[in-house]
Amino acid sequence: xxxxxxxxxxxxxxxxxxxxxxxxxxxxxxxxxxxxxxxxxxxxxxxxxxxxxxxxxxxxxxxxxxxxxxxxxxxxxxxxxxxxxxxxxxxxxxxxxxxxxxxxxxxxxxxxxxxxxxxxxxxxxxxxxxxxxxxxxxxxxxxxxxxxxxxxxxxxxxxxxxxxxxxxxxxxxxxxxxxxxxxxxxxxxxxxxxxxxxx
Amino acid sequence: xxxxxxxxxxxxxxxxxxxxxxxxxxxxxxxxxxxxxxxxxxxxxxxxxxxxxxxxxxxxxxxxxxxxxxxxxxxxxxxxxxxxxxxxxxxxxxxxxxxxxxxxxxxxxxxxxxxxxxxxxxxxxxxxxxxxxxxxxxxxxxxxxxxxxxxxxxxxxxxxxxxxxxxxxxxxxxxxxxxxxxxxxxxxxxxxxxxxxxx
Amino acid sequence: xxxxxxxxxxxxxxxxxxxxxxxxxxxxxxxxxxxxxxxxxxxxxxxxxxxxxxxxxxxxxxxxxxxxxxxxxxxxxxxxxxxxxxxxxxxxxxxxxxxxxxxxxxxxxxxxxxxxxxxxxxxxxxxxxxxxxxxxxxxxxxxxxxxxxxxxxxxxxxxxxxxxxxxxxxxxxxxxxxxxxxxxxxxxxxxxxxxxxxx
Amino acid sequence: xxxxxxxxxxxxxxxxxxxxxxxxxxxxxxxxxxxxxxxxxxxxxxxxxxxxxxxxxxxxxxxxxxxxxxxxxxxxxxxxxxxxxxxxxxxxxxxxxxxxxxxxxxxxxxxxxxxxxxxxxxxxxxxxxxxxxxxxxxxxxxxxxxxxxxxxxxxxxxxxxxxxxxxxxxxxxxxxxxxxxxxxxxxxxxxxxxxxxxx
DNA sequence: GATGAATGAGCGTTCATTCAT
DNA sequence: AATGAATGAACGCTCATTCAT
Numbered sequence: 001x002x003x004x005x006x007x008x009x010x011x012x013x014x015x016x017x018x019x020x021x022x023x024x025x026x027x028x029x030x031x032x033x034x035x036x037x038x039x040x041x042x043x044x045x046x047x048x049x050x051x052x053x054x055x056x057x058x059x060x061x062x063x064x065x066x067x068x069x070x071x072x073x074x075x076x077x078x079x080x081x082x083x084x085x086x087x088x089x090x091x092x093x094x095x096x097x098x099x100x101x102x103x104x105x106x107x108x109x110x111x112x113x114x115x116x117x118x119x120x121x122x123x124x125x126x127x128x129x130x131x132x133x134x135x136x137x138x139x140x141x142x143x144x145x146x147x148x149x150x151x152x153x154x155x156x157x158x159x160x161x162x163x164x165x166x167x168x169x170x171x172x173x174x175x176x177x178x179x180x181x182x183x184x185x186x187x188x189x190x191x192x193x194x195x196x197x198x199x
Numbered sequence: 200x201x202x203x204x205x206x207x208x209x210x211x212x213x214x215x216x217x218x219x220x221x222x223x224x225x226x227x228x229x230x231x232x233x234x235x236x237x238x239x240x241x242x243x244x245x246x247x248x249x250x251x252x253x254x255x256x257x258x259x260x261x262x263x264x265x266x267x268x269x270x271x272x273x274x275x276x277x278x279x280x281x282x283x284x285x286x287x288x289x290x291x292x293x294x295x296x297x298x299x300x301x302x303x304x305x306x307x308x309x310x311x312x313x314x315x316x317x318x319x320x321x322x323x324x325x326x327x328x329x330x331x332x333x334x335x336x337x338x339x340x341x342x343x344x345x346x347x348x349x350x351x352x353x354x355x356x357x358x359x360x361x362x363x364x365x366x367x368x369x370x371x372x373x374x375x376x377x378x379x380x381x382x383x384x385x386x387x388x389x390x391x392x393x394x395x396x397x398x
Numbered sequence: 399x400x401x402x403x404x405x406x407x408x409x410x411x412x413x414x415x416x417x418x419x420x421x422x423x424x425x426x427x428x429x430x431x432x433x434x435x436x437x438x439x440x441x442x443x444x445x446x447x448x449x450x451x452x453x454x455x456x457x458x459x460x461x462x463x464x465x466x467x468x469x470x471x472x473x474x475x476x477x478x479x480x481x482x483x484x485x486x487x488x489x490x491x492x493x494x495x496x497x498x499x500x501x502x503x504x505x506x507x508x509x510x511x512x513x514x515x516x517x518x519x520x521x522x523x524x525x526x527x528x529x530x531x532x533x534x535x536x537x538x539x540x541x542x543x544x545x546x547x548x549x550x551x552x553x554x555x556x557x558x559x560x561x562x563x564x565x566x567x568x569x570x571x572x573x574x575x576x577x578x579x580x581x582x583x584x585x586x587x588x589x590x591x592x593x594x595x596x597x
Numbered sequence: 598x599x600x601x602x603x604x605x606x607x608x609x610x611x612x613x614x615x616x617x618x619x620x621x622x623x624x625x626x627x628x629x630x631x632x633x634x635x636x637x638x639x640x641x642x643x644x645x646x647x648x649x650x651x652x653x654x655x656x657x658x659x660x661x662x663x664x665x666x667x668x669x670x671x672x673x674x675x676x677x678x679x680x681x682x683x684x685x686x687x688x689x690x691x692x693x694x695x696x697x698x699x700x701x702x703x704x705x706x707x708x709x710x711x712x713x714x715x716x717x718x719x720x721x722x723x724x725x726x727x728x729x730x731x732x733x734x735x736x737x738x739x740x741x742x743x744x745x746x747x748x749x750x751x752x753x754x755x756x757x758x759x760x761x762x763x764x765x766x767x768x769x770x771x772x773x774x775x776x777x778x779x780x781x782x783x784x785x786x787x788x789x790x791x792x793x794x795x796x
Numbered sequence: 797g798a799t800g801a802a803t804g805a806g807c808g809t810t811c812a813t814t815c816a817t
Numbered sequence: 818a819a820t821g822a823a824t825g826a827a828c829g830c831t832c833a834t835t836c837a838t
Binding site for chain 2: 029115116117120149151152155156159160162163164167171173174175179180183184186187190191194195
């Protein structure tokens with residue numbers, strides 16, 4: 001990589017991290033392109049050399065941050081000793097929930113913008129071109145058990161976790177995260193059971 | 200009601216329905232107050248006689264539309280012959296899902312803005328000052344069964360239904376509504392079971 | 399005066415005193431006609447039955463308040479035992495200064511809007527159609543002394559008092575009122591002396 | 598200075614002179630930022646690149662114009678042969694009065710907005726960081742005479758000149774400028790005398 | 797006479813986008 | 818590639834004024 005390319009990379013990263021800071025602090029609507037550029041110590045016009053508009057940089061951020069969450073969770077899982085499919089799925093959920101509960105601004109930012117399409121395409125670095133869905137499929141395969149409608153199963157788990165934790169973390173309402181977790185994980189076990197094929 | 204009051208009522212309704220149309224068509228961010236007023240064939244200043252700002256009219260719309268959904272579902276339930284708690288809860292969910300699937304714009308609008316705080320305060324017309332939570336509590340009481348953490352139980356059901364149906368209706372992804380429903384309802388039964396206290 | 403006329407009088411007075419309160423509290427520019435009307439507990443349209451616009455009511459207020467200041471000063475002078483022209487003029491100045499220093503808002507309001515034309519036409523109630531200038535002329539006549547350019551003499555005194563006290567009362571800068579007074583009155587004596595004709 | 602900086606300077610000056618023209622012609626209240634910008638043949642947004650708001654540009658104008666008045670007077674004094682303190686002070690007053698009487702609009706603008714705080718901070722170009730007060734102090738020092746309360750003395754002179762000339766120039770009432778001057782200057786001499794300390 | 801709902805011109809301000817340097 | 822001055826459309830909001838009741 002040439003020196004120029006390095007410089008460009010640095011500028012892009014400065015814009016991304018400035019945008020992330022401002023989006024999570026003040027919300028996307030209250031952040032202008034001038035804000036982002038000046039916070040990155042770049043000129044306004046420079047922004048347009050790297051991104052089309054505010055929504056372009058937002059989408060890049062969601063993907064990046066989503067990646068990070070799952071990478072962390074995946075790495076932690078590999079260091080753990082969990083075995084059953086249920087334990088592994090819950091481990092990942094729990095890990096991501098804990099990451100988010102420590103950065104409520106990130107949670108707000110992500111969950112407002114996380115659609116299934118985005119989610120299922122998040123790619124995991126270090127696992128050759130694998131995405132979230134692939135990780136889950138792998139877990140299922142390793143368990144040796146059989147499931148119908150794997151997509152729907154994962155979809156239901158992800159949506160349930162995402163929406164209930166959002167409320168619990170941001171508003172602590174109607175229950176706190178700590179109150180929620182036991183029953184949330186119990187429900188995850190029910191959902192997995194519900195989709196298992198037992199001959 | 201005087202003639203003047205009638206006229207005022209009409210104008211407010213014109214503003215509400217214009218706002219709803221524009222919010223669902225173009226999104227709140229791309230709708231200006233001038234748009235709403237002119238679409239209601241009123242002067243810009245008139246808007247401010249009835250609402251504080253865009254977010255005031257949005258909140259009024261959410262409450263109004265939320266009310267309507269639950270009122271319809273509740274009325275239909277009273278005309279049905281369902282008995283068990285599970286059947287009743289699923290009947291309401293199903294009814295609301297069907298209403299929303301026929302108005303995806305309403306679904307988009309509502310579910311982007313529906314927090315638990317808003318939800319649990321939606322009031323049902325015709326049932327003396329009762330809100331959604333009261334309706335559910337009533338169903339539970341009538342069943343004669345005992346549950347721990349009723350709030351959390353309802354919360355999990357509502358969030359699961361809301362988030363999965365949003366995706367299924369708007370994006371038909373990863374499954375269509377018709378594919379989702381059977382498993383969604385099965386999961387609802389699991390959740391209810393999970394919270395029941397059996398001595 | 400008919401009952402109706404009394405009611406009208408009351409409404410006009412309510413408007414005047416509301417306007418005065420608001421003008422002195424928030425300034426004329428930040429006071430709207432709606433403010434005045436609602437503070438007087440009258441409808442907006444009613445304002446226009448009594449005054450042409452904001453500046454109409456302002457001018458009425460200046461005259462009214464100016465009258466009051468001079469009436470009070472004049473009444474107090476009649477109860478005093480001062481004899482020489484200098485003592486009388488200074489007594490009036492001092493009296494008005496003290497009135498104003500107790501109502502800085504009134505001072506601000508008056509002195510921003512007090513031109514010589516307005517000043518010299520302020521009428522004193524209870525003295526048959528006499529104005530400020532007449533009062534001063536009377537004092538001069540009673541003294542039995544002779545002056546050239548009486549108008550200019552009074553003009554210089556009034557302007558000097560008005561402008562220096564404005565600064566002293568509102569900003570206490572560059573000197574306070576108490577520091578200013580002795581020298582101010584000494585200068586008034588000099589001015590009177592300067593215009594006296596001594597054969 | 599680069600070409601760009603020159604262009605910016607020109608634009609700022611265009612805004613200043615447009616604002617001055619409009620403020621003096623129509624008053625500040627009746628001048629909008631759009632007026633100023635379009636009169637300077639610039640876009641409305643450009644105004645905000647150079648000034649915060651209407652009052653920012655007003656304050657800049659007062660300082661600029663005030664500077665000019667005193668600079669001119671000071672330069673003329675240096676070319677004159679006046680010696681005594683009284684003659685010098687009256688020379689400056691007379692010079693400024695003449696400047697103002699030729700630009701009544703400037704007089705209106707300045708004297709409505711000239712507070713003691715503003716006045717005493719006006720800086721004189723070409724005299725290393727000196728302001729009006731410094732000039733007067735210098736004159737006093739050079740005279741070798743002793744005065745008590747120099748601040749108050751100058752304050753009284755400035756306020757008297759400002760307020761009487763305002764009326765004389767703008768309204769020619771109750772006397773014209775030419776009628777006023779002799780007595781005004783006589784009063785200035787009295788004031789100076791009044792503050793002198795004679796052992 | 798009194799009301800206050802309705803108007804719509806007008807305001808200050810922001811900001812995405814362009815483009816000459 | 819990078820800049821940042823310039824633009825002007827668009828916005829939310831205010832308010833004097835009118836007029837049907």
